[in-house]
Amino acid sequence: MRLPRIAAALPLLLAACAGNTAPDGPAPLLAGNNSSVMQQAFRTAQDPAEMDTLWSEAFGRQGTPPPKPAVDFARQRVLAVFMGNQSHGGYGIRLAAVREGADDVEVDVLFTAPGPDCRTTQVLTQPYAVFALPAGMKPLRYVVERQVNNC
DSSP states (O other): HHHHHHHHHHHHHHHHGGGGGTTSOOOEEESOOSOOOOOEEEEEEEEEEHHHHHHHHHHHSSSSOOOOOOOOOOTTEEEEEEOOSSSSSEEEEEEEEEEESSSOOEEEEEEEOOTOOOOOOOOBBBOEEEEEEESSSSEEEEEEEEEEOOO
């Protein structure tokens, strides 16, 4: 019977999914299309005061900003990536890789855009993504790649 096999595999699948939120690697915290940042930007926060400043800058012009995610600043720092003002919807941000080097941490960021045949909302957007990274004092160095996704 298949049901016992699925039930036996469920804990392994859940453990694999839970690995995405471990403090030793990047974990997505929040993403959306409506921020107050109109230019491409990268911001970090390493303590609650810096997080308050980041949140104010990112969402200060909104009537109801999204709730701040819970972060353990003893083990994590926050990276917010802003794509800037875009002429329509369909854009996205993800971390392709995070690699620690001798002097810095390289963060490979992938900006995705809809292809010309994609149907998108015709409204200004300001895509953003917020991630938890392992805490550390090494500076972050960003490598941005752009990709067009055809529909």
